[in-house]
Amino acid sequence: MARAAYLRRYSDFFSSCLLKGKRLLVYQHSAVGRDLLVEILQRLGAEAIPAGRSETFVPIDTAQPFSAASSSEGVKPPLSV
Numbered sequence: 001m002a003r004a005a006y007l008r009r010y011s012d013f014f015s016s017c018l019l020k021g022k023r024l025l026v027y028q029h030s031a032v033g034r035d036l037l038v039e040i041l042q043r044l045g046a047e048a049i050p051a052g053r054s055e056t057f058v059p060i061d062t063a064q065p066f067s068a069a070s071s072s073e074g075v076k077p078p079l080s081v
Contacts, residue, residue: 006036011043020045028053 024046028034034053041048 018044022046025051030054030057
């Protein structure tokens with residue numbers, strides 16, 4: 001039930017031909033929805049080709065992309081709009 005709702009969320013919002021004619025190589029990272037990504041892309045018209053996956057969880061901190069060290073060196077984070 002949750003799987004179907006998740007897939008429907010994308011297929012209802014985007015056109016089924018949004019990615020028509022596109023060939024996409026998909027690396028299935030360790031994210032929870034990785035098994036659904038290929039199916040979502042296919043539902044949107046793409047030829048999605050799975051090209052490997054991580055068998056172990058790889059933590060990626062997207063909330064803190066800039067460390068304190070880089071900001072002290074004068075590197076500024078990009079402007080968010």
